[in-house]
Amino acid sequence: MTIAIRTTRAGTESFLSELQQAVGQVNASLPLASVRTMQEIYSKSMARTSFTLVMLAIAGSMALTLGILGIYGVISYTVSQRTREIGIRLALGAQKTDLKWMFVRSALTLTGIGVGLGLCAAGVVTQSMKSLLFGISPLDPFTYIAIPLVLIASAVLASYLPARRAASVDPVEALRAE
16 A cells, blocks of 8 residues: 655654654554655656666767767868868968868858758657657757757867868978978
């Protein structure tokens, strides 16, 4: 038999001892077993879902990290392959800021396409994950604005470092290299 008691003193030692005395006065042979607060019951029932969401958050963080490293690697490789072109552009008078933005813009273009496709896919997938969401709608505007901004900022950072290196290429050395 399960009995639920509603009180503001739930979970306190004094209430538990008073409860044991009250039950003992009615029938001394009745034991009190598994005395728990509703918060403990709720936490236990949500443990599996919470674990799943923590694992999804870890997987998402790892995906973001790998994406940033991937963008950095691709832009770095592009810069190394286009060293001669960069040298020629600099020798002909191209501004270093224009060279930086050339590489950052190409990364932002690819990131924009990826974010657009990701938002479409997220809109479809979140409908199937509705049961895992608590206190938030599947099409939460904050999430759909914040995450793309984080991804775009990450792409800018990951592409700016190689672009800065490209702008610092010495035109004479670049033309001699090949």
